[in-house]
Amino acid sequence: MNPTHLVTQTARKTLEIEARALEKLAESIGTEFARCVEVIHESSGRIIVTGIGKTAIVAQKIVATLNSTGSPAFFLHAGDAIHGDIGMIQPDDFVLMISRSGETAEIKVLALxxxxxxxxxxxxxxxxxxxxxxxxxxxxYTPFEREADPNELAPTTSTTLQMAMGDALATSLLALRGFTPADFARFHPGGSLGKQLYLRVKDLYPQNQKPQVYPDTSLPETLLEMTNKCLGATAVVDRASGQLCGIVTDGDLRRLLNRRQDLTGITAADLMSPTPRTVRASTLAVRAVGILETFSISQLIVVDEQDSYLGFVHLHDFMREGLV
Structure with a gap:
């Protein structure tokens, strides 16, 4: 048989077997499963998840999913448990044991x-x-017919079902607890997913310089401010009120040079775009990224609730945080 055909045929068959098994697992979910979830939800204890061999690896993944979705859980290796580590189990804890056959020696001893x-x-x-x-x-219950490998020996379908059942348990508990995106962010503060839910513009813009000129600022002074502050733009601010009047960018300068030869007497007011794209300091950073992408720009002016100028936030700030 052609090697490519053998590989693709085997891979497809594996996925088809596992997909059918997952369908049967979904069909089997009922009151038995619901009652288990409900009693865990009503308990103040932790979920101790244990297994041996491949199921120990599955148990660790389930523990990680439970913890990240607000259900306190610990992993306990079944082999270590019967040699002293069983002491980690506290009186209010639930113990979840994973075993395809339910007859593994260590599991039987630990269950007793x-x-x-x-x-x-x-x-x-x-x-x-x-x-x-x-x-x-x-x-x-994880209804099982056969493993997916050609010899029907390697844990494939069985571990897929166990992982899926663990996900179903975690998400059901999540639903009962009313776990929100904000809760998820608390448990994932360092990842990009968490940052999408908690990082705001006010957390980013203070690290940038704050270029600003006034409407009557001369062209040379405006250029100097843009150059010194290294953002390729400057805000134009009302001298008395601090309110934002506009923005001068590198593009504004190029357009001016294309249409005028004599630059005598040019001020920031002559150069500026009077309706710059702005963002509130309280805006989620991921939403600010959306504004940049929508208008194909690289920076936004940050303002407060009264539209007073606060600073700039740049595309590079979002890239550094992994949001782009």
Missing amino acids: LVHNMGNPLIAMTSRRDSSLARQADYLL
Whole structure:
């Protein structure tokens, strides 16, 4: 068989098998799942997620998703748990054990220990008749037919179902808790997603210089201000009130030079564009990026609620924060 054909055929078959399994998983969600989510939501304890081998890796991912969506969770390796680490489980904690068969030796021992400790036990397994399922207080059933690899041996479909069930658990808890974008930002302050939800123009513009001239400022002085402040533009501000009158950019200078030879007596008022694009200091940074993109410009003048001039925010500021 042609290698390219073999690869594409195998890949497509893998995805088709897993897609069908996910459809069956979705169909299986009902009151059994809902009750499990509800009791976790009503509890003040944490969710301890445990597994062994590949399911331990799945457990770590589920813990990360739970924590990032507001549900306190910890990972506990099943092998380590039965050799001392079970002490991390506190009285109010739920223990979620992941095992496709529900018959893994370490899982069976750990399930018995958790049962004796009195903690609520949640089983995530593909066998309702397994030892794990029988000992569990709640069941997250992952209906399973076959693994997706050609030999039907490697954990593929089973781990896909486990990951998806973990996502379903986390998002259901998120919905019950009324978890908002602002809450998400609190847990992701360093990432670009979080920055889209909390970073504002006022957090960026103070680091830039603040070029400004007055309507009667001469052309040489205007050029000097633009050059010294390194932004390629300057605001034109009313001398008495501090209100923004306009903007002078490099483009304004080029257009002036194209239409006039004699520059004697030229002032900032003769050069400026009287309706510059502005943004409030309180505006989310991601919205300011949208304004730049809409009008194909590289900077915005920042103003307060009374339209008083505060400074400039530049495309480079947003690039530095990973928003562009």
